[in-house]
Amino acid sequence: MPGVPVSVNDASDRLADDTAMGAVTLLVGDLDAMTAYYRDVVTLQVLSAQGETVTLGRVGRPIVVLRRERALRHAAPGSAGLFHTAILFETQAALAAAVYSVARHAPTTFTGSADHLVSQAFYFTDPEGNGIELYWDRARTKWSWTHGRIEMATLALDPNAFLREHLGEEVAAGATVAEAASVGHVHLSVGDVATARAFYVDALGFDETAGFGDQAVFVSAGGYHHHMAMNVWNSRGAGPRMPALGLGRIDLVLPDADALGSLGDRLAHVGVATRDDGRTLSFDDPWRNALHASVA
Numbered sequence: 001m002p003g004v005p006v007s008v009n010d011a012s013d014r015l016a017d018d019t020a021m022g023a024v025t026l027l028v029g030d031l032d033a034m035t036a037y038y039r040d041v042v043t044l045q046v047l048s049a050q051g052e053t054v055t056l057g058r059v060g061r062p063i064v065v066l067r068r069e070r071a072l073r074h075a076a077p078g079s080a081g082l083f084h085t086a087i088l089f090e091t092q093a094a095l096a097a098a099v100y101s102v103a104r105h106a107p108t109t110f111t112g113s114a115d116h117l118v119s120q121a122f123y124f125t126d127p128e129g130n131g132i133e134l135y136w137d138r139a140r141t142k143w144s145w146t147h148g149r150i151e152m153a154t155l156a157l158d159p160n161a162f163l164r165e166h167l168g169e170e171v172a173a174g175a176t177v178a179e180a181a182s183v184g185h186v187h188l189s190v191g192d193v194a195t196a197r198a199f200y201v202d203a204l205g206f207d208e209t210a211g212f213g214d215q216a217v218f219v220s221a222g223g224y225h226h227h228m229a230m231n232v233w234n235s236r237g238a239g240p241r242m243p244a245l246g247l248g249r250i251d252l253v254l255p256d257a258d259a260l261g262s263l264g265d266r267l268a269h270v271g272v273a274t275r276d277d278g279r280t281l282s283f284d285d286p287w288r289n290a291l292h293a294s295v296a
Contacts, residue, residue, distance in 0.1 A: 013266065015205040015252075016259035017222030021183040022251025022294070023055070023062035024085045026130055029245055031068040033127050038064055041105045042087070042124075042132065043098045045178070058181040063087060067248055074129065075244035080190050080235050080287035082247035084123065084131030088184030092120070095136040096166035098181075099159060102134075113162070115155040118143050118225045122159060128245060135184065143225065150209045150218070150225045185220075185227050186250050188289060189235035193217050195286050196230035203270045205263065241288040252293040260295055 028034045035054045038044045044056035044063055057063040064085065075081055089095040099122050102110060111123045111131075121135035144151040190196045193214050201208050206219035209226055216231035228250075232238075254260045264281050267274050275282040280294040 012262060013205055014207065015221040015263065016255050018255035019221035019227070019259070020253045021186060021227055022253045023057070023065050024183055024186060024250055025065040025067060025248035027069040027072055027245050027248040028066050028128055029068070029072070030127070031066055034066050037106065037127050038066070041102050042134070043101045059178065061180065061182055063181065063183055069245065072243055072245045075241065075246055078235055078238060079244070080238040080241050081188070081289065082130055083187040083189045083231060084133045085183060086133035086135055086185045086187065087181055089134065089136050089181050090179055092136050092166040093168055094179040094181065095120070095134060096163055097168070098134050100163055100167050113157040113159045115157040116152045117155070118150065118152055120157055120162065130246060137184070152210055152225065185229065187229040187231065189238070190230040190232060190287055191235060191238040192232060193230065199285050200228060200230065203267060203272055205266055238287065240286070247289060249290040249292050252291060253296050254293055255296055257295055260293060263293055
């Protein structure tokens with residue numbers, strides 16, 4: 001039945017309910033080409049451009065930070081790192097406008113689409129091989145939970161039918177859509193699910209919302225379907241990452257200083273090394289994926 005999950009864990013061991021995802025930083029080789037893709041194809045707006053770093057987002061909210069790293073190369077196949085950055089749109093019309101833009105300007109970057117019951121999603125790969133999901137959530141009252149687990153699936157979603165139903169005539173004629181969007185979740189490639197669960201659930205404090213045996217685990221705060229996911233589909237057995245292009249950092253946004261302090265205490269208690277400058281808390285997961293927690 002539709003509803004919300006009930007956590008049986010002590011609140012002090014969990015991330016605050018209002019935790020959200022912040023921007024994802026990508027280390028890139030061709031800053032101009034990557035900026036053009038996220039701006040002109042994915043339809044994000046350039047919020048700032050300083051030296052070797054470009055920040056893109058919507059309505060003032062950063063979504064993707066591109067940082068040129070001239071000395072780095074692409075990671076070897078099978079490495080841990082980013083599976084995809086999932087950008088959440090507030091309406092189906094805004095999602096349709098972004099999908100239509102990709103279809104017009106870079107159709108070969110499309111890799112698939114699916115109805116996940118909680119959401120409708122379209123998948124792409126940027127010019128340097130980073131995965132992207134563009135999606136829209138159904139209302140939480142339409143989600144189904146059973147014993148704290150969210151019901152999700154991978155059902156067919158016809159992109160052409162979706163565009164026919166939701167694409168506005170003005171967008172098809174060339175108008176732009178500037179509605180808000182945000183990072184809804186981040187999906188990682190990791191070496192094994194048990195280690196991911198131990199870090200992201202037991203240490204970091206997310207709640208596990210779904211899992212697929214030893215293949216994938218989905219986690220969230222505050223009853224969302226998932227803020228993060230970790231899978232081994234392309235990376236089973238991968239060890240810690242070496243410096244490479246791709247994922248640079250994942251930002252977590254906590255609601256207040258107390259929530260940030262509790263996170264720091266939890267990580268210290270389980271022996272996770274952190275860097276704390278008084279405003280932000282930085283740390284790495286077991287595969288050296290960098291995370292950065294700060295207050296909204």
